[in-house]
Amino acid sequence: MLDQALRAAGAIARAGVWASGALFFAAAVVIAVDVTARKAFALSIGGSDELSGYCLAMGAAWSYAFALLHRANIRVDALYKYFPRPAKAALDVVALVALACFVAVVGYYAFEVLAASVRFGSRANTPLQTPLWIPQAIWLAGLAFFLLALFLVTLKALLLFAEKDYAALDRLAGLPSASEEVEEELAGVKTRMAKAP
């Protein structure tokens, strides 16, 4: 049940990342068109800066879960690496709980931001007059999904800790070793090499 939920969260996180990446690319196109039109035809479409700001907030929010599941969040391992395995496992759980606490607080007050926008019908103080609740709702949904993913991972981590399955816990929430971390970074290089003639 929990494993299924985690797999589903992983699939949603991946979809979120693809959608966010495509959104960023689209934003780059819009910005480039805006810049070119401004210079070439002295014609300003305008608003591309405001809209890409929303893209950044929405895209990042919808990518947090992916970063979590790929253990991309930076942790300082200066002491961690000298601890025995059970202590490391305990710290992995503590790290998840700490992150969840922080994100829960952010999420709660982010909800208040959205609630205020809805209540007052707030619009951006720009020519576009974007109704703020639209980007804020997508942003908040991303944060909520991140919190859900954090909850699922923490639950799974606690179960693995109780079962003393430290190896699996390490794969789920441990600090990736230097080589694992770089493997993620280099995924692209490896493909590129495979393709090179």
Add this chain to the structure above:
Amino acid sequence: MINSTLVLFLLLFAAAIPVAAVLGLLGLALGGLYSFMPIHRAIGEIAWGAGTDFILFAVPLYILMGELLLRSGVADRMYEAMRHWLSWLPGGLMHSNIGACAMFAATSGSSVATAATIGTVSLPQQRRHGYNERLFLGTIAAGGTLGILIPPSINAILYGYLADVSVPKLYLASFIPGFSLAALFMLTTWIACLVRPEWGGARMRSSWAERLASLRHVLPPLGIFILVIGSIYSGLATPTESAALGVLASAALVVWNGRLSWRVMRESFEGTMRTTAMVQLIVLGAFFLNFVFSSIGLTRTVVEFIRALGWPPYWMLFAIIVFYVILGCFMDAMAMMITTVPIVVPIVVALGFDPVWFGVLMIVLCETGMVTPPFGINLFVVQSVRGHGSLDDVIIGVSPFIITLFVMLGLLVAFPELAMWLPRQLR
């Protein structure tokens, strides 16, 4: 207040809590302890504000640009050109490594991308031509760090944002130090090969015809550099807008070289968003903490405390540099910068130093952090591309270049004009 902050900070870090959560929780704790007002409520507005900032949108765009360039196949050809131009020097291809890194750095804002790209292209050459493996690895790890100094640079964007300094000015200021550092890296290689000629491997001679013919491979990266940096100084675009132009140009190169596929786009997006999410979460934590620091007056207290010490400014600066060099050994360089800049820059400015100049110094300190063991991301990248042997080989190989980085820091302190001359000319 300073003491309890420091203790809490170290405790959370020692427990290997994610950096973003350390900053956020510290902010919440300090706000609860020292503020009469419920300042934690501002976190929603801060998250929305910092999350939608147009300047910060340059960061994912630079990352995406690098991810696309990595897959576009320009690096192989560019390296080939550098080989024709630089490999006659004592140390042969090792100079091409550094030259190619400097050139790639001029199109990429990330040191990891630079080291990974050039490492992949150049490492197969090392054994074929009989170079000293360690020094060869060192040139790539060190040369790769140029990615964040030579503009465009992700670190410059983040520093500019956090320290409220103009990014175009920072770019201008890092121009001369960036290329000087590349030259110093080459000089280091040269000296190493003069001392130990057997390290230098085969020197290669290229004809002038080959050299001139190879120049066309330099055109695509040069074009992107001119587009991205030129559009800023011609007044055409802001840094974020120029990054968007760079993304499109890189995408065009991917298409031109016949590398466009669903897979390439998907992997570029995943790589970009993973890093963006990680950076944005830390920026959110740092921004909130910074807000709490100034609300409870901690920034002022720290600055006053430092003033009261009455140390001569240069002693204080020296202490700050030592602090960063040590921190850089244990912490990811970008996280180190985002975490500390909001509190250190006010101190540095109070001591009478220029924040733009300090930004360049800060970026060179980040570069040093990327190659100093035990935690140096570029060491890991080069080792991973190499795929065999021990990490110690890379650490030993890069050590002469760490000295070079210290020399660069010394030069920047002794001759601030190195950084400040160019911004003044183009004001």
